[in-house]
Amino acid sequence: MPKRDPQLAFHGGFWQVQRNLLAEAPRKAWLAFALTWLLLFVLIGCSMVAVDLQRQKQHFERVSYYMTRGLESRLKSCELVLYGFEDLINTDPDIHESELRHYAQMAARRYGFIYTLGFQQRIEHYRRAEFEHQQRLVFGPDFAIRDYRHGAGPAWRKASGWRVAPRRESYIPLIMTEPPLGQAARPAMGLDLMADSVVGPTVERALRSAEIEVTPMLRLGPSQSAIAYIHALYSPSPPSSSPIMRPEESIGIITLLVHTDSLINLRDEQQELLDVTLSRQEGAASQYDSAVFRSQAKEAATRLDRLLPVLEHREQVSTPYFPYELKVSMQLRLRMIPGISLLLAALAAALPGYLVLLIVAIRHHARKDREYADDSLYRTREHASVTLQAISDAVITIDNQRMVQYLNPAALRHLDTTEKYAIGRPLTEVFKLRYEFARRAVADPFMACLDTQQMRELEENSYLLRPNGEKLLIEGVVSPLFDRAGGLIGAVVTFRDTAPLRRRMLEALENSETRLKQHEYELARVTRITSMGEMASGIAHEINQPLSAIMSYCQASLSLLEEDEPDLALIVQAIQSAVNQADRAGKIVRRLREFVSKKSRQHTPVDVNHAINNVLTLADYDLRQAGITVDYHPGNRLPLVYADTIQLEQVVLNLVRNALDAMQGQAQPGCLFVETSYSAKRVCIKVGDNGPGISEDKIDSVFAPFFSTKSTGMGLGLTICQTIIESFGGQISAHNRTTGGAEFTVELPPLDSSTVPYTDTRA
Template identity: 45%
Template sequence: MPDVEVPRPSPLRALKTHLQLLRASTARSKWLGALCWLLAFGLLLAHALLQDLRQQRQAFHQATELLLQNSSHRLRGSELLQAEAADIAARALDDGQERIRALALTATRNQPQLYFIGYQPLVGQEQRADFEARLSQRLGKRYALLDYLHGQHNDWRDPAAWRPAPPRSRYLPLSMAEPGLGSTDWREMGLDLLNDSVLSSSINRALGHLQASSPTLRLRNGEFGIALFQTVYRIAPPSPVPMVRIEQAAGVVMQVLYLKPLLALPPSLAGRYSLQLLRRDGDAAPLRLAVERDSGRLARLLPRLSHRGALPSLPYDLVLERQLQFERLSAAELALCMLFALLPAYLLWMALSLLEYNRQAREQIQDDIFREREYASVALRGIGDAVISVDTRQIIQYLNPAAETLLGLPAAQALQRRLQQVAPLHYEFSRQPTQDPMEQAIASRQVVHLAQNCYLKRHSGEKLLVEGSVAPLLGRNGQLIGAVLTFRDTAPIRRRMLAALEASETRLRQHEMELARVARINTMGEMASGIAHEINQPLSAIMSYCQAGLSLLDDDEIDMAMLRRALTSSVNQADRAGRIIHRLREFVTRKNQQLAPVQLNQAVHNALSLLDYELQDHDIHIEQNFAPELPVVYADTIQLEQVVLNLARNAVEAMEHTRPWGRLNITTRKQGERVQLIISDNGSGIPADKLDRIFDPFFSTKPNGMGLGLAICQTAIEAFGGKLSAGNKPGSGAEFIIDLPCAARSMAVPSGVEA
């Protein structure tokens, strides 16, 4: 069929036809168009975001370089200031303190990081009193050398922690702090720096190595700072030996710097970066100097930038961090991305709609014509017989009136149901596994004829012997689209059926004889194990009598009467044991088991066929739930059928007084690599106190039972590598489960029997 062309008589008509085509497109086309739009929108949006993130990374690297440059520049200015103050202190000028004070006042104008600077001389014990008096006069208040007992923080805020400094060989008191910190209310004045727990290690390092820096300090205004120390020596140049150089020290120039101004970011970058100060040796916790603003949960999905740079001449590193954000994601950019993404999505949607419209129109017409022609042809070929057409899943699609008549089921109740539920095929007394003809025809794509012993179980329960075939149903491209089952009732052909019935009766009689013989064999085996103690008793008596006779022969005067009685008793006991064995040999002739692959469903059907009269006589309803495609088991067919027959008869006897009727349930199923047969009833069940003993030989719950039936069944099943267990169902009734291993895969064939 040619492709359908969309007419275009006018632009308005073309637009209307175009919209109808898009509206009638399949969900697949719409979803693909939407997916294309999402993909295009995602690509455009990702491009914009990548550009934004690239610019943010460049800005981060520029901010890092700017921070390090500014910090290095400010630190260099502080070092020059400290070097000038050290030079003034080294010359020991009379106006040295005034010069250092003027130098500090000048530095505060362009060095906002300066907290204070001052020269702190070393004072010996003999100079302490004079030094305290001189400083008290200069400051206008009492000046004394003090110690401070530090707590958790590196500050000097607790007034109760100050103590007078004890006598020491020398001190390094805090005596100068410019600009402006030498006021009368500044408590730190007089602190012995050389023995302070926070600063002593840094000062000792400066005395031996000229320069040093302190840990981070908590200053009086709550901000963090750091102290720089530079030693002034009495001798220039000082000794290269650190211990000697410490003795040559005259004092220390101490400069305390604010950390925030020293390491400050430009105002335009405030709130966008996090800044931390870390010691390289890891002795102290990181000090956070700046915190960025919260960027929201969405921004946390993006990576976080981090850079760690070293500060020159200080044992610290700067860690600058920034969270990438969606800065350029505005509503206008989103709208543009969505608009540009519509174009490829629309073109794809239109193309798919046209292709789908043409394909559906062409295939629908061709499939309808071919399917109608094929169904009509098959129906005409099988018009005289019952015809059932199924698809590849064996779901019934069509059946003719003849099939309705033979099945006893109207077409409305049979259509769209599985074939095995409507027309289950069974095989009478089949000893070998039989493959399902429907599955065989579908697999081989060839016509398969039904077996001669095949019968159909109608909806009413009546058995109907049938003959016929299964033919595969192929599509126009040769693909398999289903199969057709054709069968007929063989009742009109009396002569052929008579011969088949006679053969079936012969097989039935032979089957019953073999079942009876196997029952005797199994019964005798259990009886032999059960009465072994009876044979053991005469043997024990014989041994006792013979030992007594030997003892009499050892006497000097032999009592012939006693010896005769002992020998006579031994002969009697031997005769008793012989009679027991003779009866066992007469009861059965031993024969080896004939193990072969057995189809469990078929074996159950064979055994139940012998119970039809008993089931009807006791008004017992049977429910059969057979699993399809059940693997075969490796067992003796006759013994397996005998076990099923014994368990079913026990169930029938247990339901003798069940009202309104008894219900026998037979179920087969596959459990992993094993096959199970479950036989249950709705009788009185097994007493709970006797459930553990029902398989013991000579134990029975029946008034006149021998107690060997279940023991025989258990022995037979265990001989096949299986297991027989019993229990009670919830409510009422007993349940027996036969669990058998599956045969090798080379022996397993699909089941041809379903119920």
């Protein structure tokens, strides 16, 4: 019976055909459409809510991170301002007060969170009358060193809360606040900070520790609060090592008052959603305050919002003298989905449902109108069977899904299988085709034949893996198989066993390749052993320097201990130096281990001049033994670079050793030239010598692996140096000096090209 064209059921245009199909769709199809649409709409809506909640979470994490970093940055700025103020006083003890006030005004204008900055002198009791007389000329006839009674009732701006300070051994009155506190805060001038019940304990700690201390929260008004940095100054400086003696050596304190609200610096949108608290850490709570800053979210959460979790971020401020913890929390909120988004979600959910409805309608129509007759066999099976039984080549037929349909006796014999087992199984389970000495990916010949409908030959290195593990070298082709109408119905695989000579040739080739791989492995192993020996000798030389220093420091300590009155401070300094050298040796070993085990480098801000000094110290013995002088010109105010300290020193040390080797045996005295500079936004390190230099035909190959101008060199040193410098974002180059000798230049990017942090190497 001839096959009916299925397209005859589809008359009219595109939309007309769809209307006809939908009109014939059963009720179950419409029910499936409704359920599919509802389910997808709910899923899309939930996905939109989940995406919004995830976006809120990401925004919260980002805001919390930058809030903490901003707080730490502002605290660091306060610390720098305070130390700068201290440097002004220490540099010139007779500095005029106007210069200090000018510095404080400049700091307050630059940093809006700074309230006041000043230096408060320490006054002995016998100088009190003279001091008060001098200050009355500034603050008026009512000025006196006074105490404030906290908790007495009246506000601190009212005179009833104050009393004249009784006689004490010494006082630290509040006299300098720049910018000025204003007329309303004038009663606070003359407050004895050392005896105050709130600020006094912090002042006492600062005098004894010689470090920066932070006060509890100070209430400046109904809506104003602040914290104060306290740092003591001493004469002589540095102070005594005994905390008991330091208060007597102090000349006063520096006070830096900071607005707590400005430290956090919440924006309007953050105040709407975030709860922010800056409170003392557990174990550091004060009797006066537990939190120096607290901000509640202005936007109230709904009942549905309270069903969602509250995001919370706690982080300890990384400044050691600031014992506070920043806590940021936010209530996740269900936001109204825009109408256009709901409309798009409804349309997106309806489209898959409509496709399901259309597919069901098409299948229903196809089941009703199907009038196909089975196609008669195009091939005469009996004739094909007789032919295939007689030939010696193996024949396998497969369908479009690569399922085995037929095998002739030769195929059963080569595959070592049975017809009952093989028929109906995937071809890959029966015909296990492999490739010897495969150097590239080989396309599946069966899939390629079915896709292109063209004959494909098996690769020359093909072999058949039999069930017993035996390899059967074969050759053959895969040909497409068509039905009477020209449609692809499968493929025919014909193959034969190759000659024994070819198998012997392939076996010989395999053995040869195995020996070649073994030889390459042995060569690589010997190379690795040689490289490790070269590195071990270099590391042993570097470690020998700190070990010698450790021995010298320990021997010096033992000699000092044998004296009748040993100098303990000098002994402690010697032992500490020995510990530092031991730590340096340990760092070298750890860096070697990390380099060998391919661990990540430890990049930190590095002072290039400091690294050069370390290298010259390590190489000092070898340079003096060789009679080589060092011409070192360190650059001033060089920016820091972001690199691994040990690896940068390794690069410079390798260049110094290469220069030392180049100057060996020459008639003229050797000279090592080392220079650091900063130009064109690059930090430069130059290491040169007055040796014979590098020949022009070899200068372009000095960084190539295994290239060396030394008779015993491995050619890996400069290659490793180049790899290290490029990992820092820099570059290394070589050229000959005009006055003779070779010179290597290392160029590194600064830590931050926009705001370069300079370091003065002359300090």
